[in-house]
Amino acid sequence: MDISIIVPLYNEEQNVFPFTQAVVDVLDGLNKSYEVIFVDDGSTDGTFMNLCEVAQKIPSVKVVSFKRNYGQTSAMAAGFNYSSGGIVIPMDGDLQNDPRDIPRLLAKLEEGYDVVSGWRKDRKDRTFSRIFPSTIANKVISLISGVHLHDYGCTLKAYRRNVIEDVRLYGEMHRFIPIYAVWHGASVAEIEVEHHPRRFGKSKYGFERTVKVILDLMVIKFLGQYVQKPIYVFGGLGILSIIGGFLSGLWALYLKFFRHTSLIQTPLPLIFVLLIVLGFNAILMGLLAEICIRIYYESQNKPTYLVRETRNFG
Ligand code: UDP
Ligand code: MG
Secondary structure, eight states, X not given: OOEEEEEEESSOHHHHHHHHHHXXXXXXXXXXXXXXXXXXXXXXXXXXXXXXXXXXXXXXXXXXXOSSOOOHHHHHXXXXXXXXXXXXXXXXXXXXXXXXXXHHHHHHHHTTOSEEEEEOTTOOSOIIIIIXXXXXXXXXXXXXXXXOOSOTTOOOEEEEHHHHHTOOOOTTGGGGHHHHHHHTTXXXXXXXXXXXXXXXXXXXXXXXXXXXXXHHHHHHHHHHHHTTOHHHHHHHHHHHHHHHHHHHHHHHHHHHHHSOOOGGGSSHHHHHHHHHHHHHHHHHHHHHHHHHHHHHHHHTTOOSSOOOOOSSOO
């Protein structure tokens, strides 16, 4: 199998037929073997029925149906797991992404990249509740991750299979796959893609998603960079806190003995106690985290590194 298209769908009954038509038209023109995997994310309308109808007519259309709504990220993860293409391309099934961008993504991938990310430069969504918060979120994500893309939230991206093979997806994290990939040595390119306004059905998201995305970013930053040594984060903060506490205590003593300021006249003793307690707690939490990490890796015999290739090992 050359190409797997992954399409998460939640209550998109009116989009199923026009989307399938559009995507199959493009793929048939490529002379490559492909599959289109629809993941019905617990839809309560006729989405699944329509998908079955399509699957009966077109054998390269495959359908996975969830028992309930798990969210777009889980739907994409299921699609990845069921797919077998050497190149995996997720896209929205609401016709906001344009299947006609697929050949351009593939061409860019062929230049030698592992990931090609779509950028909805001219995005057709509500400005205030969607585009504005997402612009800020994208800037923050770029800054924190050190991976510079304009549009993490765009579902339409192309991945080489090995990139997604060992990624586990939680929460809103599908948008962070390119970051994860770069951190593990992959090369990422970005191209502009079309974006259309929604014609059928309605958007499942609003402003609140930005908050989730920022929280997820903290998780991925922590897991990605410190998961093997959590004590460096917890312990580092703990030691800083203890040093701050001691300075504050010393200052309080200085004021008492050399400036005749009583201990109860400043907040310094309070800060001393607070920072010392906080510091020791942070260090102890770091030790707990170290134990968790050892359980995580050793119980599954997981190596703490990823190998690209080997030679002469048979
Ligand atoms: N989607 C999904 N599960 C959900 C929410 C959305 O599978 O819980 C799908 C949805 O059907 C669509 C894609 O994810 O194909 C993007 O969703 P939507 O168009 O609502 O997001 P927006 O384009 O407004 O960001
Ligand atoms: Mg949409």
